[in-house]
Each structure stands twice: as C-alpha cells, then as structure tokens.
Amino acid sequence: MYDPRTPFEKKALEHVNMEISNGDFVTILGRTGSGKSTLLQLMNGVLRPTSGEVFVDGISTSEKKDSLFEIRRKVGLVFQYPEHQFFEENVFREIAFGPKNFGVENDELDKVVMEAIDLVGLSREVLSKSPFNLSGGEKRKVAIASVISCNPEYLVFDEPTSGLDPLSVRLFFDMLGKFRRSGKTIVIVTHSVKEALQNSERVIVISKGQIVFDGGVQEFIKSKNLMEWGMLPPPLYRLAWRVKEQVEKINIKNDKLSEAINRLKDMVN
Amino acid sequence: MIKFEHVFFQYEYDNLPILEDVNIEIGEGELIALLGLNGSGKTSFFKMINGLLKPSSGRVVVDGMDTKEENLLWDIRKRVGMIFQNPESQIVGTTVEEDVAFGMENIGVPREEMLKRVDQVLDFVGMSDLKHVEPHRLSGGQKQLLCVASTLAMHPKYMVMDEPTSMIDPINRENILKIIVDLYKFGKTVLFSTHILDEIVVTPRVIYLRNGKVVFDGSPVEVIDSVKEEFGTSDFIEFQSNLYRYGFIEHFMDVEKLSERLVSLCQSSSKR
Numbered sequence: 412m413y414d415p416r417t418p419f420e421k422k423a424l425e426h427v428n429m430e431i432s433n434g435d436f437v438t439i440l441g442r443t444g445s446g447k448s449t450l451l452q453l454m455n456g457v458l459r460p461t462s463g464e465v466f467v468d469g470i471s472t473s474e475k476k477d478s479l480f481e482i483r484r485k486v487g488l489v490f491q492y493p494e495h496q497f498f499e500e501n502v503f504r505e506i507a508f509g510p511k512n513f514g515v516e517n518d519e520l521d522k523v524v525m526e527a528i529d530l531v532g533l534s535r536e537v538l539s540k541s542p543f544n545l546s547g548g549e550k551r552k553v554a555i556a557s558v559i560s561c562n563p564e565y566l567v568f569d570e571p572t573s574g575l576d577p578l579s580v581r582l583f584f585d586m587l588g589k590f591r592r593s594g595k596t597i598v599i600v601t602h603s604v605k606e607a608l609q610n611s612e613r614v615i616v617i618s619k620g621q622i623v624f625d626g627g628v629q630e631f632i633k634s635k636n637l638m639e640w641g642m643l644p645p646p647l648y649r650l651a652w653r654v655k656e657q658v659e660k661i662n663i664k665n666d667k668l669s670e671a672i673n674r675l676k677d678m679v680n
Numbered sequence: 681m682i683k684f685e686h687v688f689f690q691y692e693y694d695n696l697p698i699l700e701d702v703n704i705e706i707g708e709g710e711l712i713a714l715l716g717l718n719g720s721g722k723t724s725f726f727k728m729i730n731g732l733l734k735p736s737s738g739r740v741v742v743d744g745m746d747t748k749e750e751n752l753l754w755d756i757r758k759r760v761g762m763i764f765q766n767p768e769s770q771i772v773g774t775t776v777e778e779d780v781a782f783g784m785e786n787i788g789v790p791r792e793e794m795l796k797r798v799d800q801v802l803d804f805v806g807m808s809d810l811k812h813v814e815p816h817r818l819s820g821g822q823k824q825l826l827c828v829a830s831t832l833a834m835h836p837k838y839m840v841m842d843e844p845t846s847m848i849d850p851i852n853r854e855n856i857l858k859i860i861v862d863l864y865k866f867g868k869t870v871l872f873s874t875h876i877l878d879e880i881v882v883t884p885r886v887i888y889l890r891n892g893k894v895v896f897d898g899s900p901v902e903v904i905d906s907v908k909e910e911f912g913t914s915d916f917i918e919f920q921s922n923l924y925r926y927g928f929i930e931h932f933m934d935v936e937k938l939s940e941r942l943v944s945l946c947q948s949s950s951k952r
C-alpha cells in the first residue's frame with residue numbers, strides 16, 4: 412500500500428503469495444499499473460510490505476537495517492526508469508559504484524566495469540560521459556551494467572528490454588542465458604509475450620494487484636483470459652488463429668501459399 | 681511540410697557528430713516510422729523538428745519557418761506536438777486533468793473548449809477514471825498515455841512521438857497504434873520511432889538512421905530487407921517479407937488485413 416492511513420492511500424498489491432526458487436527464470440506480465448514494479452521493489456527491500464512479509468533466503472526485508480544491506484547485495488534490481496538509479500558524474504563511476512562498495516578495487520574494478528559494458532553492448536566511448544547525457548537505450552544499458560557489475564545472486568529487471576533495439580534485446584537474452592547456466596535466479600518484467608515464450612518457463616501475471624496466473628508458458632499462451640489481463644499473443648500467433656479455421660477445408664493448389672499456411676498451422680498446433 | 685537541409689548536429693562540449701548531412705522532406709499527411717539502433721540519433725532528430733535542438737549547420741524548416749529564428753519558435757511548437765521517450769520529463773500538472781489542460785492554457789484555448797477536450801482525449805486514451813489522480817502516482821505506462829492525451833489536446837498539426845509504445849502493455853500498445861493510424865487517417869502528419877518491428881506494418885514509409893545518417897528511406901518492405909542483418913527482424917515481419925517475395929502481398933499489413941488476404945488467396949487458389 413502506498414501512503415497508508417492518508418487520504419491518498421493506494422493499495423498496489425494484495426494477497427500476494429509466491430515463491431521463487433533458486434535457478435528459476437520467471438517472467439512477470441501484466442497491464443500497465445497492475446503492480447509489477449511494486450512487486451519487484453518489494454523483492455530487494457526498496458519498498459516494504461504494509462502487511463505480510465517478504466523473505467530473501469529466509470531473511471525478512473522488514474527486519475533491521477544491516478540485514479537490508481545483505482539483501483540488496485543478493486538481489487540486484489534494475490529499475491524501470493534508469494534515471495532513478497543514476498547519481499554519478501560519469502558512466503564509469505556509475506557502473507563501478509556497486510562493486511566498489513562491495514570492496515572491489517583498482518585493476519579488478521576496471522575489469523569488472525569493462526566486462527559489464529561488453530555484456531550489454533555499450534561502446535567504450537560512453538564511459539566518460541554523464542549517464543544523463545545518453546540516448547534512452549544507452550541509459551537502459553548503463554542501468555543494467557551497473558547492477559550486473561555487482562554480481563548479485565538474484566537478478567531482478569523491470570522492463571529491461573523497453574527501448575532496446577532488436578539487436579540489443581538479443582544480446583540481453585544471450586547474457587541472461589549465461590547467467591542462468593551459472594546458476595543465477597532471474598526475474599524479469601516485460602510487455603513482450605514473445606520474450607516470455609522464448610526465454611522463460613514460468614510466467615506470473617499480475618492483474619489489479621493480485622497474482623491471477625502462475626504457471627508454465629504453454630498453459631499461459633492458451634489461457635482464455637489473456638485479453639482481460641492486458642496481454643495479446645504475438646501477431647504471428649494471432650494471425651495463425653484467425654487463418655487456421657477459415658482455411659481448414661480448402662485444398663490449396665499453390666505450393667508457396669500452402670507452405671506459408673502450414674507454417675501458421677504448425678504454430679498453433 | 682518539414683524539411684531538413686544538410687543538417688549536421690553535435691551536442692555542445694562534444695565532438696562526436698550526432699547527425700550528419702541529413703536531407704529529408706516530410707509532406708503533410710504522411711505517416712512515418714523512424715528506426716535505428718540505440719544511439720543512432722532518432723531522439724536528436726525529433727528534437728530538431730520543434731527547435732529543442734538546433735542544427736550546428738544546415739537548416740530545419742517547418743511550414744517555411746526556420747527553427748533557428750527564435751521569434752518563430754512559438755508558432756513552430758504550436759504546430760509540432762512532441763511526446764518524449766521519457767514521459768516523466770513532460771508531465772507538469774498536479775493532477776491528470778490539469779496536466780492535459782496545461783498545454784491548452786498555454787496556447788490560449790477557451791475554458792469551455794478546454795474542458796471538452798480534456799474529457800475527449802482522456803476518453804480517447806482510456807484514462808477517464810484517473811482524471812483527478814496525481815501524475816506521480818501513475819504507473820509508467822499510464823504516464824505515457826497521459827503524455828499522448830496532453831499533446832493531442834493541443835490539436836497539433838504534426839505529431840512527433842518518440843517510442844510512444846515502449847513501456848506499455850500489448851493491449852494499450854494496440855490502442856496507441858490505433859490512435860496513430862486514426863490521426864493519420866484524419867490527415868495529421870505523424871512521425872514515430874519504435875524498436876518493436878511488428879509496429880511498422882501500419883506505416884507506408886520508414887526512415888532508417890545509422891550513426892546519424894539517413895541510410896534508407898522507403899517502404900517498410902524495402903527498408904527492412906536492407907537492414908535486417910544490422911538491426912534485426914521479427915518472425916511476423918519475416919513471414920510477410922516472404923509473402924511479398926512471392927507476390928502474395930504488395931506491402932506489410934496488420935493481422936486483420938493479412939488474415940483476410942490469406943483467406944481470400946487460399947479460396948481463389950483452390951478454385952483454379
């Protein structure tokens with residue numbers, strides 16, 4: 412709840428019960444305003460629950476200050492708006508800030524920063540620039556780099572691919588694949604159903620502050636409630652559904668055309 | 681008409697060229713998608729149109745007015761509605777309603793008309809319920825919708841939208857795309873940038889920027905064919921590119937039109 416016991420009281424989430432196991436790759440979907448960002452900020456203690464508790468490896472985020480430090484170290488959160496996490500004068504210092512705080516120094520620090528910018532696909536030219544004087548996509552990449560440079564166990568990303576070009580999106584998921592194989596736990600919010608289908612096994616849907624779906628991607632894409640949740644299947648899927656029934660009984664004589672139609676049919680079978 | 685004539689641009693204190701010799705004409709009533717990798721210069725390009733940024737050399741001319749002439753800027757900005765990549769930077773009102781009214785007050789829309797338009801545009805973007813909410817309480821996508829509403833309310837001739845759908849759920853994204861297409865049908869000139877390739881099926885013209893240079897300018901089919909290696913593509917676009925190659929379609933289409941086309945192609949193929 413935001414601003415509880417004031418006239419502006421706003422319930423953003425309620426009755427949320429969920430568990431994320433180590434090594435999971437979870438995609439969170441939901442309409443704008445459904446509570447996704449709130450949920451993510453609860454995960455590393457940026458926000459605390461008004462009632463109920465959030466545990467990270469058994470430690471409650473509502474406990475004392477020193478355990479919060481430990482939690483933030485374990486759970487790296489990339490905010491939806493990159494600007495919200497920037498405060499340094501240049502990109503290098505921005506990305507170096509986290510690891511430095513956790514005791515990384517000198518050459519090792521340089522190495523960590525360079526690795527991070529390579530992973531997200533930023534050029535070295537941006538290192539000396541102010542993080543505020545970058546393009547939208549470059550800002551997003553700096554925000555991602557400054558969290559992965561801390562090497563957290565749990566990586567939590569709020570709409571990391573919004574504003575990334577298609578090439579960078581691919582790079583990003585390649586990177587997540589590597590993290591995954593090294594045993595990290597990944598939680599990501601996206602508006603792209605396609606990304607969810609291609610990259611994760613488990614999907615959680617939030618609607619009006621509640622979890623309305625928690626299950627596998629196949630089950631998710633077949634759900635009748637997609638529209639109600641603000642989701643649409645990717646366009647090629649929608650095309651396939653529309654075309655399939657209408658051409659079922661037609662004997663298509665044109666090879667190329669029937670090839671295309673079969674491709675669509677395969678998609679929804 | 682919007683015209684870029686040999687436009688070069690670099691940010692102050694920076695020697696990197698951001699736009700290089702851009703020459704473009706945008707006619708009235710066009711719908712254009714601007715594509716390019718992160719950092720290629722799209723936002724900078726857009727900011728030149730309403731004079732937020734000025735060419736280091738060359739000229740940007742909007743309806744005959746040079747953006748370098750300070751006394752014309754007011755008129756230029758009245759004609760060019762801009763929606764920025766980061767909606768937060770654009771929200772000024774203390775409530776949703778006030779934010780929509782703010783721009784109109786500035787350009788002197790009479791009160792009664794103003795109230796009418798507030799309701800109209802909020803309804804248009806599906807935010808009527810949130811009229812009295814403080815903008816900082818809105819979620820990211822809601823903020824973006826608010827910016828669309830506030831800009832539309834000023835009835836600009838040109839709508840320039842920098843990634844208007846980037847942080848919005850699929851259903852709202854379809855709404856925004858529909859708004860874009862509707863505006864175009866009503867005769868407005870609309871430019872938008874996007875990284876979601878599937879969206880370019882609604883536009884007749886795509887401009888592609890590479891390192892600050894316009895390297896392709898044409899129909900989506902042609903441009904995508906040229907840039908898919910360096911930029912990427914999508915399954916939906918690839919599927920349509922193939923249909924185009926075999927002569928089944930003349931241009932990209934949205935799901936609805938394409939399904940109609942495919943069904944009728946199948947029907948006529950079986951009859952033959």
Ligand SMILES: Nc1ncnc2c1ncn2[C@@H]1O[C@H](COP(=O)(O)OP(=O)(O)OP(=O)(O)O)[C@@H](O)[C@H]1O
Pocket residue numbers: 543544545546547548549574576691694698716717718719720721722723724725765
């Ligand atoms: N305020 C600024 N000061 C200095 N350089 C800037 C500033 N804003 C952007 N740049 C640089 O200008 C170049 C073009 O940026 P621009 O924002 O126009 O790109 P873009 O195509 O919109 O990218 P994106 O897809 O990431 O939004 C980038 O290299 C960026 O780092």
Ligand SMILES: Nc1ncnc2c1ncn2[C@@H]1O[C@H](COP(=O)(O)OP(=O)(O)O)[C@@H](O)[C@H]1O
Pocket residue numbers: 413414421422423441442443444445446447448449450816817818819820821
């Ligand atoms: N700082 C805040 N104060 C008050 N209400 C907020 C705040 N941030 C978000 N909200 C409200 O909480 C709800 C959920 O928001 P959010 O978690 O940002 O949604 P999402 O990320 O799914 O778009 C929305 O109704 C939003 O208006």
Ligand SMILES: [Mg+2]
Pocket residue numbers: 447448449491569819820
């Ligand atoms: Mg959010």
Ligand SMILES: [Mg+2]
Pocket residue numbers: 546547548722723724765842
């Ligand atoms: Mg941009």
